[in-house]
Amino acid sequence: KISARVPGKILEIAAEEGDSVQAGEVLVRLEQEQYVAALERAKSALLEARANLTLAENELHRTEALYEQKLLSLADLEVARAKYDQALSRVQQAEAGVKEARDALERTVLTTPISGVVIQKNKEVGEIALGSQFQEDVILVVAQMSDMEVRVEVNENDIVSVSRGDTALVEIDAFPDTVFRGVVTDISNSAKTKGAGTLEEVTNFEVRIRLIDRLPAFRPGMSAIADIITDVRENALNVPIQAVTVREKETLKQSGSPEEERRRQGQAAAGESPKKKKKGAQEDDLMEVVFVLREDNTVEMRPVKLGISDDSYYEVLSGLEEGEEVVTGPYRVLSRTLKDGDRVRVRGRSSTQH
Numbered sequence: 391k392i393s394a395r396v397p398g399k400i401l402e403i404a405a406e407e408g409d410s411v412q413a414g415e416v417l418v419r420l421e422q423e424q425y426v427a428a429l430e431r432a433k434s435a436l437l438e439a440r441a442n443l444t445l446a447e448n449e450l451h452r453t454e455a456l457y458e459q460k461l462l463s464l465a466d467l468e469v470a471r472a473k474y475d476q477a478l479s480r481v482q483q484a485e486a487g488v489k490e491a492r493d494a495l496e497r498t499v500l501t502t503p504i505s506g507v508v509i510q511k512n513k514e515v516g517e518i519a520l521g522s523q524f525q526e527d528v529i530l531v532v533a534q535m536s537d538m539e540v541r542v543e544v545n546e547n548d549i550v551s552v553s554r555g556d557t558a559l560v561e562i563d564a565f566p567d568t569v570f571r572g573v574v575t576d577i578s579n580s581a582k583t584k585g586a587g588t589l590e591e592v593t594n595f596e597v598r599i600r601l602i603d604r605l606p607a608f609r610p611g612m613s614a615i616a617d618i619i620t621d622v623r624e625n626a627l628n629v630p631i632q633a634v635t636v637r638e639k640e641t642l643k644q645s646g647s648p649e650e651e652r653r654r655q656g657q658a659a660a661g662e663s664p665k666k667k668k669k670g671a672q673e674d675d676l677m678e679v680v681f682v683l684r685e686d687n688t689v690e691m692r693p694v695k696l697g698i699s700d701d702s703y704y705e706v707l708s709g710l711e712e713g714e715e716v717v718t719g720p721y722r723v724l725s726r727t728l729k730d731g732d733r734v735r736v737r738g739r740s741s742t743q744h
Contacts, residue, residue: 394521543594
């Protein structure tokens, strides 16, 4: 941000939005007349103070000599010393006044500390810049286009898995069908809550991603989404997310023969928290299941142990074999209606795969 630190009328703005600028380049000039005059007054005050200091110093030397000759009293000497100290203090104050006036004059010329592109212009020539030490009056905004970052919000349930250094795949609305690589550089510790006190309440945390891939056409403020890769599994057995549901363990006990029940329980996940909970059921009473298609188009409800996931697939740690076909469909049907042994109509094929 190029902002005025002293008030004044804008005489010159040397850049427009979209212009490239170099570090140290003068971008804005303010009217200087009052600051030049203030500097001259401060210099005059300093000259006067130094002259008075010289007189006070000479008077002190004369008084010290007469005191040593016992022609003046100690009180006279102390008065001379006090006058000298006062004169010295006034010189120091005047020097500070000159420095302050010179700094104010220098602040009428605004330069950019970085090289970049002007992305925002808030004032025009002739307007007044209301600058001060306690309030910014931004005239121009310069951005380093060579070092772009994306800011995204991550839900509180997922933020615990995100770490600095994680790889991110970024999609920018202005560049459809193109994925840009990035890396997580910062994770906010402050939550952002939307819809507080309502059924739509959501708590997110801001994550900053530095783009590795860049294009000259990138502009600050563009809309983007990002997939943050928090873990990777090579050759993982996986199933579509739509194939997984949660059932109460009692449901499994009521379905199939005792032999099938023992086999399924041996494949079930032990101590894993379900991805979703059914209303009215305790966590320990729930299990993750899929429905495996048999050759006669009936289904077998099979408990599974799940690992990591992305937007489309769950990793399967146990409970399924590669090539087995699973049923996908509306969540309501899988979670409530479909039962072990039901016959289904096959419209498409969805099998477990690596």
